[in-house]
Amino acid sequence: MHLRETPVQPVRPADHSDQPSAFCPRFQYAIELIGRRWVGAVLRVLVAGPARFNELLAAVPNLSDRLLTERLRELEREGLVTRTVSPDRPIRVTYELTDCGRSLSEIICTIGTWSERWVDVKT
Amino acid sequence: MHLRETPVQPVRPADHSDQPSAFCPRFQYAIELIGRRWVGAVLRVLVAGPARFNELLAAVPNLSDRLLTERLRELEREGLVTRTVSPDRPIRVTYELTDCGRSLSEIICTIGTWSERWVDVKT
Numbered sequence: 001m002h003l004r005e006t007p008v009q010p011v012r013p014a015d016h017s018d019q020p021s022a023f024c025p026r027f028q029y030a031i032e033l034i035g036r037r038w039v040g041a042v043l044r045v046l047v048a049g050p051a052r053f054n055e056l057l058a059a060v061p062n063l064s065d066r067l068l069t070e071r072l073r074e075l076e077r078e079g080l081v082t083r084t085v086s087p088d089r090p091i092r093v094t095y096e097l098t099d100c101g102r103s104l105s106e107i108i109c110t111i112g113t114w115s116e117r118w119v120d121v122k123t
Numbered sequence: 124m125h126l127r128e129t130p131v132q133p134v135r136p137a138d139h140s141d142q143p144s145a146f147c148p149r150f151q152y153a154i155e156l157i158g159r160r161w162v163g164a165v166l167r168v169l170v171a172g173p174a175r176f177n178e179l180l181a182a183v184p185n186l187s188d189r190l191l192t193e194r195l196r197e198l199e200r201e202g203l204v205t206r207t208v209s210p211d212r213p214i215r216v217t218y219e220l221t222d223c224g225r226s227l228s229e230i231i232c233t234i235g236t237w238s239e240r241w242v243d244v245k246t
Contacts, residue, residue, distance in 0.1 A: 007240040023183055027231075028164050030238035035158005041151050060146055100241050108150075110233050115153035117130040118223050 001029045003079045003100050033078065034104065038063050038071050040111070043097075046081065047105045050096035080104070124152045126202045126223050156201065157227065161186050161194050163234070166220075169204065170228045173219040203227070 034040055038060065045051055045059045057068055072095060075081040080101035086092040097104075157163055164183045168174055174182070180191055195218060198204035203224035209215040220227075 001242060001244055003241050004243045009240075023164060024167070024235065024238070025244060026238035026242040027167060027235050029242050031163030031231075031234050032158055032160060034234075035155055035163070037155060040154030040158070041146060044147070044150060103237065103241065107230070107233050107237055108154075110230050111154050111157075112147065112150050114226060114230055115147070115149035117132075118126050118226065119149040119152050120125055120127045121148060122125075 001025065005079060005098075005100070007100070007103065034107065036071070036074070038067060039075065040108070042068070042071055042075070043080070043101065043104060044108055044112075046095060046097045046101065047108055050094050052092060052094055056095065075101070124148065128202060128221075128223070130223070130226065157230065159194070159197070161190060162198070163231070165191070165194055165198070166203070166224065166227060167231055167235075169218060169220045169224065170231055173217050175215060175217050179218065198224070 034043065041060045041063070042056060045056055051059070053068070053072075056072075057063065057065060060068070072081060072083070076083055079098055082096050082098055084094045084096065086094070157166065161183065164186070165179060168179055168182045176191070176195075179195075180186065180188060183191070195204060195206070199206055202221055205219050205221055207217045207219065209217070
């Protein structure tokens, strides 16, 4: 299973009420993709705009250099992120969401709103 | 970090555009909670209504008895699911979303719509 480069245009308004409980491999792929460790946090930074490696590293506390590299490679392979290397010196590597990645912004916003209401930071 | 029993009422319209890239532990907790292996699929079944253990098992292909038990216990501990044992014979164990769990339906619907557009099932 993989992400498309261009979206399928819906032929009808989005509505899952006809068969909300039927298993959907597309849904499961999507929710487990965005829910992978650190992926949500990285996507949330990139939704705000392109960022360099060190900016991403600084934006996400406790995320190691190695894990960020690994997650970014996964996101590139999935087609959610593009990596651009500038020809200038010093070399700058910038990460940016693809159209597919940017289209996650509504999901990210909805999860953000839900978490503000329901997640308590007290342990 | 844990989920609340009752939601915080937002004091302003939900809007993350003021600081979309700031790291938010609440957001990260929420996205990694719903993205855990099999959790999305189980929640999607329960959004449609209460279900018994065997109904959940039948609704999610490739999910083992042991893993479903484990995931349901986690969801109970998190406060997303309640487990009810009927007093009749044979004993019936039913799982149902709490208010907090039901409030995930918008997220689940948004991810479903996104996945229909962007996830290709061809390998």
